[in-house]
Amino acid sequence: MDAKKEQFYQRPPKLGKWEAIRLFLWNSETGQFMGRTGSSWAKILLFYILFYAVLTGFFGAMLAVFYQTLDPHHPKWQQEKSLIGNNPGLGFRPMPPESNVESTLIWYKATDQGNYGHWVKELNKFLAGYEQNSLSGASEQRIQCDYGRPPPPGKVCNVDVKQWNHCTKANSYGYHKSSPCIFLKLNKIFGWVPQYYNDTNALPNNMPEDLKMHILGEKNRNPKTIDTIWVSCEGENPADIENIGPIHYIPSRGFPGYYFPFTNTKGYLSPLVAVFFERPKYGVLINIECKAWARNIIHDRFDRRGSVHFELMVD
Incomplete structure (x- = not known):
């Protein structure tokens, strides 16, 4: 039992700088690329695609509403109401x-x-x-x-x-x-x-x-x-x-x-x-x-x- 506990709390082997970088880029044992598995990368990529799509759509809608309030030939604020x-x-x-x-x-x-x-x-x-x-x-x-x-x-x-x-x-x-x-x-x-x-x-x-x-x-x-x-x-x-x-x-x-x-x-x-x-x-x-x-x-x-x-x- 004591031997197992000592093995469980044993520190991982110390890696060199280049070995650590190589392992970060691709870990063949866990199948991780830059710290994430393929499914994890797919989920986070899908999240940001949806997030920015919604953000872009919201901005475009607000811009369209704003332009509906403007007249290209007549300024909205005139004379004493303008700058x-x-x-x-x-x-x-x-x-x-x-x-x-x-x-x-x-x-x-x-x-x-x-x-x-x-x-x-x-x-x-x-x-x-x-x-x-x-x-x-x-x-x-x-x-x-x-x-x-x-x-x-x-x-x-x-x-x-x-x-x-x-x-x-x-x-x-x-x-x-x-x-x-x-x-x-x-x-x-x-x-x-x-x-x-x-x-x-x-x-x-x-x-x-x-x-x-x-x-x-x-x-x-x-x-x-x-x-x-x-x-x-x-x-x-x-x-x-x-x-x-x-x-x-x-x-x-x-x-x-x-x-x-x-x-x-x-x-x-x-x-x-x-x-x-x-x-x-x-x-x-x-x-x-x-x-x-x-x-x-x-x-x-x-x-x-x-x-x-x-x-x-x-x-």
């Missing part, structure tokens, strides 16, 4: 190189084609979508609009940048002549309708005087044209105002109202304003702020709402 809110931001082009993405400085040498070439290429890339045939089938949706003649349902207004005088691709957007064009655009907000400053007796006090005179003149010439989101650009500091030189807005001084609201119609083009800086002072950094003007546009420089800041330096 972007109902106050559009103002953007500018061309943008600095990606290596300096945080910068807002447009700096180049007008006498060096390799130097100003980046800005011209950036504008070419940006405006490519505004070519009539740039989007397949989109050109059929675009029509020429005017004040009092908005686009009918299913159509969008065209933006013909080929006729913008100094600010065209053929003219290198004025960069080779030290008279650059900066393009402005409003961020798209679905369903947002601008409230125009079409009452010349109720213009805000902080609106530039030259813009007030422009609005008054437009109202006298053609009252329909004051249904516009107006644009102003000016130097931020007295020195900037002195150095910025004459400014021209092409094709007009604002975004015409017939481009709004944005409803995600195929082929839609955001309206643009090209700001032509005719004679900025050479070799001087000029701080510029541009603003979009409508009653429901709030200017907030910190949150970049309704206005945009950039610097211009021409050597």
Whole structure:
């Protein structure tokens, strides 16, 4: 009896490292592969196949239910209920190189084609979508609009940048002549309708005087044209105002109202304003702020709402 007990509690023989690995991979005495028999492997494999099949089916069903709540053409959360809110931001082009993405400085040498070439290429890339045939089938949706003649349902207004005088691709957007064009655009907000400053007796006090005179003149010439989101650009500091030189807005001084609201119609083009800086002072950094003007546009420089800041330096 004592001999049997000693044999029962006897330690298994100590195996070497490679022998232990070999025995783990295949134990011929027990028929185990990596610690499990064939039936054990079959059961655990079947379990995980069923488990992941059910998990995949559940995820697919939930995804299908989620997509039923979405409209591919209309966002579920709009304007004040959305993350972007109902106050559009103002953007500018061309943008600095990606290596300096945080910068807002447009700096180049007008006498060096390799130097100003980046800005011209950036504008070419940006405006490519505004070519009539740039989007397949989109050109059929675009029509020429005017004040009092908005686009009918299913159509969008065209933006013909080929006729913008100094600010065209053929003219290198004025960069080779030290008279650059900066393009402005409003961020798209679905369903947002601008409230125009079409009452010349109720213009805000902080609106530039030259813009007030422009609005008054437009109202006298053609009252329909004051249904516009107006644009102003000016130097931020007295020195900037002195150095910025004459400014021209092409094709007009604002975004015409017939481009709004944005409803995600195929082929839609955001309206643009090209700001032509005719004679900025050479070799001087000029701080510029541009603003979009409508009653429901709030200017907030910190949150970049309704206005945009950039610097211009021409050597």
